[in-house]
Amino acid sequence: MNRDQSRKHFERACRVIPGGVNSPARAFGGVGGDPLYIARGEGAHLFDVDGNRLLDYVGSWGPHILGHNHPAVVEAVQQSLLCGTSFGAPTEAETLLAETIIEAMPSIEQVRMVSSGTEATMSAIRLARGFTGRDVIVKFAGCYHGHVDSLLVQAGSAATTLGVPSSPGVPKGCTADTVCLEFNDLPQVEALFASRPRSVAGVIVEPVVGNMGVVLPECGFLEGLSALCRRYGALLIFDEVMTGFRVAYGGAQARFGIRPDLTTLGKIIGGGMPVGAYGGRKDVMQRISPAGPVYQAGTLSGNPLAMACGLATLRVLKETDPYARLEQETARLARGLSQAARDAGLPHTVASAGSMFTLFFSGNPVVNYKLATQCDTKRFARYFWGMIERGIYLPCSQFEANFVSAAHTPADIDATIAAAHEVLAGLA
Numbered sequence: 326m327n328r329d330q331s332r333k334h335f336e337r338a339c340r341v342i343p344g345g346v347n348s349p350a351r352a353f354g355g356v357g358g359d360p361l362y363i364a365r366g367e368g369a370h371l372f373d374v375d376g377n378r379l380l381d382y383v384g385s386w387g388p389h390i391l392g393h394n395h396p397a398v399v400e401a402v403q404q405s406l407l408c409g410t411s412f413g414a415p416t417e418a419e420t421l422l423a424e425t426i427i428e429a430m431p432s433i434e435q436v437r438m439v440s441s442g443t444e445a446t447m448s449a450i451r452l453a454r455g456f457t458g459r460d461v462i463v464k465f466a467g468c469y470h471g472h473v474d475s476l477l478v479q480a481g482s483a484a485t486t487l488g489v490p491s492s493p494g495v496p497k498g499c500t501a502d503t504v505c506l507e508f509n510d511l512p513q514v515e516a517l518f519a520s521r522p523r524s525v526a527g528v529i530v531e532p533v534v535g536n537m538g539v540v541l542p543e544c545g546f547l548e549g550l551s552a553l554c555r556r557y558g559a560l561l562i563f564d565e566v567m568t569g570f571r572v573a574y575g576g577a578q579a580r581f582g583i584r585p586d587l588t589t590l591g592k593i594i595g596g597g598m599p600v601g602a603y604g605g606r607k608d609v610m611q612r613i614s615p616a617g618p619v620y621q622a623g624t625l626s627g628n629p630l631a632m633a634c635g636l637a638t639l640r641v642l643k644e645t646d647p648y649a650r651l652e653q654e655t656a657r658l659a660r661g662l663s664q665a666a667r668d669a670g671l672p673h674t675v676a677s678a679g680s681m682f683t684l685f686f687s688g689n690p691v692v693n694y695k696l697a698t699q700c701d702t703k704r705f706a707r708y709f710w711g712m713i714e715r716g717i718y719l720p721c722s723q724f725e726a727n728f729v730s731a732a733h734t735p736a737d738i739d740a741t742i743a744a745a746h747e748v749l750a751g752l753a
């Protein structure tokens with residue numbers, strides 16, 4: 326596959342943009358080599374600047390559950406653009422998107438729009454702290470909540486040790502009130518609450534983790550978090566930036582029947598435009614300025630173009646209800662990949678939920694971050710490049726979710742399984 330133009334673009338970008346990219350996940354660091362430059366997307370496919378056609382399982386890292394350039398979404402954005410790009414004053418589209426989100430997720434009684442998932446989680450934890458008058462936030466290793474200072478932590482040495490910064494530039498003080506525990510380890514959370522019963526403002530969790538690869542909550546884990554939060558007066562925050570409108574129309578909370586106090590959203594609700602949102606209990610949301618004293622603002626929050634794009638996306642999802650078919654096709658793909666790895670004699674495990682999946686190159690079921698890090702990332706890199714050579718564009722890291730879109734056809738899934746058989750057979 327010819328990648329000359331992409332290589333030229335990347336060399337030029339590296340001179341003026343750190344690492345050549347505006348977000349590190351795009352840089353192919355986990356697999357080695359240069360990123361592909363994309364010229365356009367159409368349905369389930371991307372076309373790069375060298376003219377290669379690629380079947381896309383990245384979906385812009387989550388937003389494109391309808392595939393690229395869905396006609397109804399394009400039309401809505403074009404109509405909105407004709408009216409102007411931004412007014413810094415309220416527009417009806419903001420209320421319409423808020424109503425659509427609230428209808429889909431009954432735990433959300435009020436919602437505030439922001440411009441990214443990071444902004445949503447940052448604001449939600451500020452609100453949880455402001456509402457409870459407490460400082461400690463509990464998060465789980467391997468869950469990613471954006472590049473918020475206080476959430477860029479790794480676990481300390483002992484279970485209840487406060488988190489230490491995972492990036493230079495984050496002062497110790499910023500993470501001093503963040504506790505990082507192991508996902509799916511409820512006793513650890515119980516012990517933390519028991520030792521500091523009146524300190525925890527909130528527990529933030531990806532209810533289905535996508536950011537260490539797909540990791541499912543074990544039976545009772547989310548229910549247990551919910552019960553502990555209620556018992557100790559802390560807020561349960563579901564970070565559904567990835568899972569919202571993805572693992573079900575109503576997100577993971579609909580799928581598992583759990584009612585978090587706060588929810589953060591992003592990705593699909595913007596349909597590919599920069600949108601985030603946080604919402605939940607009305608008594609909590611009423612603490613946000615200007616209704617309440619907890620400050621949060623944004624010049625481009627609720628941007629009309631972004632609202633139009635998100636609204637059109639959610640409308641199509643509601644009208645066409647692709648979820649059952651997406652889940653079936655994704656499960657079929659997961660089985661096919663698993664069979665291909667088995668035929669090749671490669672230790673592996675596949676996890677999927679709705680239209681998210683990950684093929685892990687590890688023989689052990691991946692239930693937490695510690696187990697995720699045992700994967701053979703060198704083997705993953707060879708798998709990744711083998712699939713690229715066959716026109717299949719996967720996320721460029723072992724520790725990411727792959728996404729099937731409503732534009733993927735059964736023939737696309739068949740072709741992907743066939744390619745995986747060829748690639749994996751060569752990796753034994």
Ligand SMILES: *Cc1c(COP(=O)(O)O)cnc(C)c1O
Pocket residue numbers: 440441442443444446469470471472531535536564565566567591592601
């Ligand atoms: C992508 C993601 C974020 C961050 O969203 P950005 O828009 O990249 O800031 C936060 N939480 C989860 C679960 C995500 O998947």
